[in-house]
Amino acid sequence: MNKIISAFAVGIVFGIGLTIAQMVNPAKVLSFLDLAGNWDPSLAFVMGGGAGVAAIGYRLVLRRPRPVLADVFQVPTRTDLDAPLVVGASLFGIGWGIAGLCPGPAIAVLALGYTEGLIFALAMLSGFALYASYEKHKLKTK
Numbered sequence: 001m002n003k004i005i006s007a008f009a010v011g012i013v014f015g016i017g018l019t020i021a022q023m024v025n026p027a028k029v030l031s032f033l034d035l036a037g038n039w040d041p042s043l044a045f046v047m048g049g050g051a052g053v054a055a056i057g058y059r060l061v062l063r064r065p066r067p068v069l070a071d072v073f074q075v076p077t078r079t080d081l082d083a084p085l086v087v088g089a090s091l092f093g094i095g096w097g098i099a100g101l102c103p104g105p106a107i108a109v110l111a112l113g114y115t116e117g118l119i120f121a122l123a124m125l126s127g128f129a130l131y132a133s134y135e136k137h138k139l140k141t142k
Contacts, residue, residue: 003069015108021046024109026100026116033097091127095120 022028023046031040067073096102101109101120109117 006069014104018105018108024105029100
């Protein structure tokens with residue numbers, strides 16, 4: 001139960017931060033992505049600030065003997081680039097460029113009742129389902 005409550009609290013704080021930073025505003029995001037036109041660099045500061053805080057937090061939390069709400073840390077060990085990573089990152093970028101939303105802000109926008117957020121979330125869930133189906137099929141053929 002503590003995991004659910006903490007995940008909910010972190011999600012709320014994250015959603016509030018995305019809203020304050022206007023990352024839930026597709027027009028603002030698309031202005032950031034428009035390097036050749038009317039570029040708005042303000043979201044670079046949001047992302048840089050987030051990356052900085054995450055880097056510091058990551059270093060601090062790994063000094064602990066174990067996580068607060070889990071038995072062990074789940075730290076990624078792979079460092080290689082493979083085709084699924086490159087394709088997934090490309091699809092993420094294309095979707096972000098088309099919609100002006102990525103998954104976190106899309107979920108936050110759902111709470112605001114925007115139709116665009118609902119369409120994006122449905123498309124995202126469809127993509128998840130297609131990928132899961134592909135992986136399931138791939139495992140059956142091996």
